[in-house]
Amino acid sequence: MSFTSLFSIALGAILVENYILVQFLGICPFLGVSKKTDTAFGMSMAVIFVMAVASAVTWLVNNFLLERLGLQFMQTVAFILVIAALVQFVEMFLQKAMPALYQSLGIYLPLITTNCAVLGVALLNVQSGYNFIEAVINGTAAAVGFSLALMLFASIRERLEFAEYPKSFEGFPIALITAALLAISFMGFSGLEVFK
């Protein structure tokens, strides 16, 4: 495990295997909280925190509890439990520390629980056989990739407010077209291999 292999994992998770635009995980907040850049930023921070800590805790739970006891079939249930507890914690923290952000995130904050990107990263960590540090790096980088896609999309959507397009495209139709174009642009990263 060298620095370069960690860097390769991180870059891969951010660009090549971008969770939203390449693997299509976590689409719900991608469309739901991308109207304004500041709420998108808040959501990104919450997801980065949840995904980083979830990667660490799920790795510990998987390696020290489930694998030792031969309970790998309980992975999904146990991971969901971990993620739900983490999201609850983040929600309480935000309500206390940043009520304005809590208000603007609204229903999408508890929905991080069911954000498949979070469960996805936990399961993919196990599947790829990462060690603890690799798992945490992969989780954080995947969340950074999620944030990158979300922030890009939110800034484009903010600009779209002033663009002229047919009225029937207002709202989700134009957002979906934008998302598709963004996903196509991320296809340019596919096949990018660093230090391998």
Add this chain to the structure above:
Amino acid sequence: MNSIISAVLVLGVLGAVFGLILAVASKVFEVEKNELLEPVMDALPGANCGGCGFAGCSTCAQAIIDGKAPPNACPVGGEASAEKIAALLGLEMNKNTRLSAFVNCSGGNNAVKKYQYLGLKDCHAAMKIAGGPTECAYGCIGLGSCVSACMFGALSIQNGVAKVDHEKCTGCLRCVEACPKQIIHPVPYYADVNVACSSHERGAVLRKICNIGCLGCKICERTCQHDAIHVVDNLAVIDYDKCIGCGECALKCPRHLISDANLDRTPHVSSVDKAANS
């Protein structure tokens, strides 16, 4: 068997540990909530429809408590929920603030058409062709853009004109925005008389294009004892602050376009006050 027991144990212990952490966290990060929030939330319908313009019922309740929104902010809950909330907050419920929409046109089949429109059933589309099929520039097109905008089924097209069902209207005023001719206006819910015309054409011109529109003859103005109806730019306009809803103007109007269909409704609140004073 063994794996079942260990699975139950592991998940149980994990759940208990996380539960404990969250219990501690909820004490540490406790947020003081306004004690009124819960009862106000209960008075609201709880559908989280966003009809009030807020993100959901809890946000709306908070805004009402903070005084940023009136007690009747919820168009769905209507009067019942507004009265409950007003009682909770100790506010006086001003009934005149409740709005409903009114279509200021009764042309439709009574109005002369410029051409026969066969396109999309949408007023905005019809407007694109020479300003709509009605000869009268202020007339209702009758293709029902307002009907599809209404979330409460309060609008319908009758005799070629949109009509608001007063009882179903919640005063959300989506139809007001949807009308390309801008002839739907918010009026006080307790307004008893309304002028069903928007035309500013002179009488001589209007007579040729509409059988029913306001001619600006000023008979209503002369009839009114309360200085509440005036002809401005060839159109009778009611001043709802002065109107007591006696309906005299509606009786005298030679075109019968001042509607007074709601005589049996609860009287105008200010009219009760005025009657007591005089």
